[in-house]
Amino acid sequence: MSKAEEKEKTENAEKHEWEPKIVGFLCRWCSYAGADLAGSSRIEYPPNVRVIRVPCSGRVNPLHVLRAFRKGADAVLVAGCHPGDCHYSEGNYYARRRLDVLKELLEFIGIEPERFRLEWCSASEARRFADVITEVTGQVKKLGPLNPKENKNG
């Protein structure tokens, strides 16, 4: 194999290195604005998160989370306002209850706890948002793909 070929091969391998897909449901009043602030403050975080804007973390139906996993997400993140700060007063309290139970169920069928996360993140916490995404991406990279769609054992 010539040197040029070898170089091309390593480059290709690097290009095709597996990257986790993370679906992020962000509350439009806080976390979404936090993500926005992270962007405008030029804070870097991994580009693995696909953001879905929701009106409130309480809007996130556990069905949405299940659907995301079914459609190939390697991890799901739900981020909302800190308890007590909900724009609709109590949406995040409901979310906390629901998603706590969902997390336990996911764990019970073999989806690692690191793959699902509920997070509180306000509009000013751009740094925290970036740190959360970095942490989740790192954890999921270590776990490898979930991919329930193609891989029977995965």
Next chain:
Amino acid sequence: MDKSKNLRETAKTLLSEGAVKSIIGYKKGRFPFYLQPAIIKDPEEAASLVFTPLSRQNLVSFIKKAAKPVGVVVKGCDLRSLVDLLQEHQIGRGDVRIIGVTCAGVLKGDALEHDPRFKPAEIKDVVEDDGRIKVITSSGEFEMPEDSMMEKCRSCSVHAPYLYDDLIGGGEPGKAPGPPAYPGVEEIEKMTPGEKRAFWLDMFSRCIRCNACRQACPLCFCEECVMDEAKPRWVTAEVDPVENLFAHLIRIYHSAGRCVSCGECERACPVGIPLSLLYNKAAKEVNELFGYNPGVDPEAQPAMLTYRLEDPECKSCLGGRNL
């Protein structure tokens, strides 16, 4: 006291006095080793009602279809699902006459078929005698071992109903039950994520998506089920282990905080998927996290319809440890 006789008398009185329009109970099936549900309207039909250790089915599932006010024969465990329907305003307390029956336990679906001591064709009757289950056959009487009872009966804390209008079988009225034992859940919890996935995908590769679990569930009362919904199509009818698992997860999640572990889904499953494990896991978490035990207090608010400020902080949150 003969429960069947007691039940027939009560049913006849209720129907002839006009206290109820219909009564849901059990009657003899085509074979002596199973019973079938019966909805009766005529006082004369009351003579066909029975209650034996074969009264497995949870009759609360039929309440919505019966003419109101309706009398329903319930065991202590079935009563919990009725309480849940009362909580969720699916039936008014005035529309239902609770005919509670004390019950020592019911037989598993296949307990009689696989007993080596007698043939199913020889069975004449199955009776409860002082807490033990006896099978009367043409070749003699046999006592059934304890493990021939349904799983839920072996850890039962509601042998006598705690809420009723009529009590069949006498004895002391029951106490409101504590949380059930959730049998088998811990063994699964101990597995690694890979083992769990392999286990459940293996189980759900058997599922044929007949939806018998949903039909049997006393708490599945939605007019349109998310499993049938076409727009958006949350789950397809595709028979595939992963799709099956996710379809079931939706149902399991939906009954978290409502499911009373009556075991009807597992009993109805034609391919023997241990569905109770998943439902019990959800019930266990709701109980541990929020201290809520479904189907006990008709006035209580189901766990997922409410919240408390002091609910435990989500385990996945960074919570206290700020980054």
